[in-house]
């Protein structure tokens with residue numbers, strides 16, 4: 001017999017609240033009970049789409065049929081909204097970044113434990129096909145030991161002209177995109193493997209919060225990752241670049257397939273030198289098919305609904321919650337260490353958790 005869908009209400013019916021509503025309306029495990037937004041016009045918009053709009057947050061929390069609350073309000077309001085829902089005995093999914101400080105996150109975790117409910121953050125980009133393509137190559141071991149992976153997101157329109165541009169709302173690109181890109185890298189290399197981070201921040205179009213960053217994650221295994229986000233890049237660099245002992249992988253764009261060049265023979269007999277501005281060089285001469293094998297890896301498939309399926313399964317005791325408290329704390333620790341590194345210079349150690 002199929003289980004009843006879990007009644008879910010959304011707090012904050014803006015851009016991402018709308019995304020959750022659309023997904024919940026199609027979900028096989030959850031059912032949209034309604035939304036609450038402090039802005040009346042957002043409630044009216046929901047109603048015009050046939051979605052119930054609660055008159056107040058109190059009314060939403062008092063609805064005993066609601067078992068799960070998804071929080072999609074600006075970053076600075078997460079704690080207040082999340083803790084109230086947890087204290088009311090609701091399971092809670094909070095948008096990312098779950099909190100702006102570790103103390104704030106720990107207060108939410110404590111409230112969840114006290115109420116005996118489940119709490120998690122929406123790391124939906126664990127289902128992005130570009131990231132999964134890199135993870136697949138890493139996990140398959142087909143290129144041997146991975147030396148490093150570079151992950152980049154480049155745009156040219158600055159920070160969106162909303163609360164993301166202001167510090168008091170928890171704006172800036174490290175909190176906005178960094179939390180996703182860092183989480184992806186830690187899922188590939190292992191959360192507990194992380195040792196330290198180094199970061200520089202951009203302030204090109206915004207002096208108050210970072211409008212881009214360049215972050216190095218150094219791992220205990222000797223590997224490293226580069227995570228870069230830019231909003232002033234009129235030519236975008238490839239999305240992913242991976243170097244390993246047996247070859248190189250490149251993913252230019254999430255819509256494309258991953259290109260791989262594997263080294264089949266390390267030594268070459270007759271290397272033809274190439275002419276560079278500084279003279280002839282064999283070191284930089286391109287390889288041919290006699291010593292390499294080139295192929296593309298098809299895009300993996302993924303279903304982001306699996307995030308809700310996992311969370312609701314965990315609430316029902318059927319599986320383990322994928323996004324753990326240790327991972328949520330480690331993702332946030334990386335961001336805080338990145339700010340510290342950018343301010344003081346040098347690598348900052350991170351005590352990672354699983």
Ligand SMILES: NC(=O)c1ccc[n+]([C@@H]2O[C@H](COP(=O)([O-])OP(=O)(O)OC[C@H]3O[C@@H](n4cnc5c(N)ncnc54)[C@H](O)[C@@H]3O)[C@@H](O)[C@H]2O)c1
Nearest residue numbers: 012013014015016017037038039072073074075095096097
């Ligand atoms: N996971 C993702 O891919 C992803 C993508 C975009 C945004 N987000 C996250 O979602 C959250 C919301 O971002 P957004 O882009 O939807 O912002 P938004 O400004 O479009 O929407 C926020 C909504 O929350 C409402 N709101 C503010 N305070 C409230 C309160 N106390 N109670 C009820 N409603 C309140 C606002 O009126 C607004 O309608 C942020 O944390 C953001 O980082 C996540």
